[in-house]
Amino acid sequence: MAGTTQRAGSGTSKAVTRRAATKPPAPKAALAPVDEGLVADYDLEVVVQQRRDALGHDGDMLTFKQGGMVFEMPHPLFATDEWKDGLSDVVGDVEFGKYVLGDQYDEFRARGGQSAHIAILMDDIRRKARDLDGDGRPTPSSISSRAQRRQQRRH
Numbered sequence: 001m002a003g004t005t006q007r008a009g010s011g012t013s014k015a016v017t018r019r020a021a022t023k024p025p026a027p028k029a030a031l032a033p034v035d036e037g038l039v040a041d042y043d044l045e046v047v048v049q050q051r052r053d054a055l056g057h058d059g060d061m062l063t064f065k066q067g068g069m070v071f072e073m074p075h076p077l078f079a080t081d082e083w084k085d086g087l088s089d090v091v092g093d094v095e096f097g098k099y100v101l102g103d104q105y106d107e108f109r110a111r112g113g114q115s116a117h118i119a120i121l122m123d124d125i126r127r128k129a130r131d132l133d134g135d136g137r138p139t140p141s142s143i144s145s146r147a148q149r150r151q152q153r154r155h
């Protein structure tokens with residue numbers, strides 16, 4: 001629904017028309033199996049595999065070192081929906097650390113690890129994943145403007 005608002009100004013008022021926000025169209029149900037000849041814009045399995053390849057990651061888990069020991073946790077991009085749903089029940093960094101590491105948490109703490117460090121690691125992983133294109137190269141936003149200018153001069 002459109003509405004009109006008066007703006008306060010220097011003695012004059014302007015009418016500003018605002019448009020009501022429109023909702024995007026609702027997604028349709030699955031259209032048809034691929035074997036019935038439906039052509040899709042993307043093959044999601046291919047896209048996910050390309051991202052795995054670009055990140056050099058082939059599984060749903062990742063490993064990291066802390067205090068001379070290797071720990072394992074779900075990769076934030078490839079974790080299951082069930083695991084991600086469980087995150088909604090987590091309150092605070094310590095509970096987050098326990099949820100992510102499970103039975104490894106006590107050993108992680110004994111080796112000097114802090115729950116907040118796991119959150120930092122996950123943020124770093126997500127940032128790096130966003131900053132790669134499909135071929136694993138840094139995107140322009142993830143490299144310095146000086147490096148961007150050098151790249152442009154070479155081409």
